[in-house]
Amino acid sequence: MLTPRDRNKTTTALAGVEPVVGSKSAAAQRVQYFLSESCWDPDRVNxxxxxxxxAQGATAPHAGGVxxxxxSGDRKDGTATAHVxxxxxxxxxxxxxxxxTVSTLWADERLYYPLHARPYTPARHFARGKSDAAFRTKWQIAVELAGRDVTAGMAFRAVLADCAFGDLDDFRGELRTAGLGWVVAVRPKHGTWAYGADA
Incomplete structure (x- = not known):
């Protein structure tokens, strides 16, 4: 399942069979059954x-990483599937x-690997929409995942994010409050400022 694939998001790709027609093949059906019916706890596996x-010297995170x-989003038709x-x-x-799905990964100049991931659930899935206590924005999920990474023992020098997160004052503020350094992209229209010589 970890073998690189051109199409890495589908059961047919994981099974190595041709799209659409191949989804009915025995190999794809076995992978589908394993992924949907197995009783393994994904959080424990992760x-x-x-x-x-x-635990491995070659992959252990260090303070020079990020x-x-x-x-990342994928198309999905219909409304019955969770998180659509x-x-x-x-x-x-x-x-x-x-x-x-919002995700975190650890990287340095020689390697990278995924850490945690959580799907974003649009407000329409909650009884009270965005005001529901269980609703989380993408940036709130990102901050929670970063907290899990710190708790898991991941060492890094800074959090990196694109402008989808970097433009959000609340996101940067939460990272600052957590004591995490950050390097984020911002759209040109967002503007930036710094004090005197720091500019």
């Missing part, structure tokens, strides 16, 4: 994976029906 990465925060909604899908450059 915690064990991170534990192994931290924590990268990003979101009309939202911005950056890879397609437009708003469309899909699922967006």
């Amino acid at each position: 915690a064990r994976r991170l534990e192994l990465l931290l 924590l990268v925060i990003d979101d 909604g009309r939202q911005w899908l950056g890879r397609y450059g437009k708003t469309d029906s899909g699922i967006v």
Whole structure:
């Protein structure tokens, strides 16, 4: 399942079969069954994976690395699937029906690996919409994931994010409050400032 694929987001790609027609093949059906019906706890599997990465000298995080925060969206039709909604899908450059996942990864100049991921759930899935206590924006999810990474023992010198997060004062403020350094992109119209010689 970890083998690189041209199409890495679908069961057919994981099974190595041709799209659409191949989805009915035995290999794809076995992978689909494994992913949907197995009783493994993904959080426990991920915690064990991170534990192994931290224990190895070649992959252990160090203070010279960075924590990268990003979101990634995929098209998904319909409304029955959890987390589906009309939202911005950056890879397609437009708003469309899909699922967006916020993720973190650790990187330095020689390697990188994913840490945590959580799907963003659009407000329409909550009884009280954006005012529902359970609703989280993408930047709030990102801050929570960064906190989990710190708790998991990930060392890094700064959080990196694109302008989808960097333009948000609340996001940068939460990182500052958590004592995390950050380097973020901002759109030119956002503007920046600094005191005197720091400019």
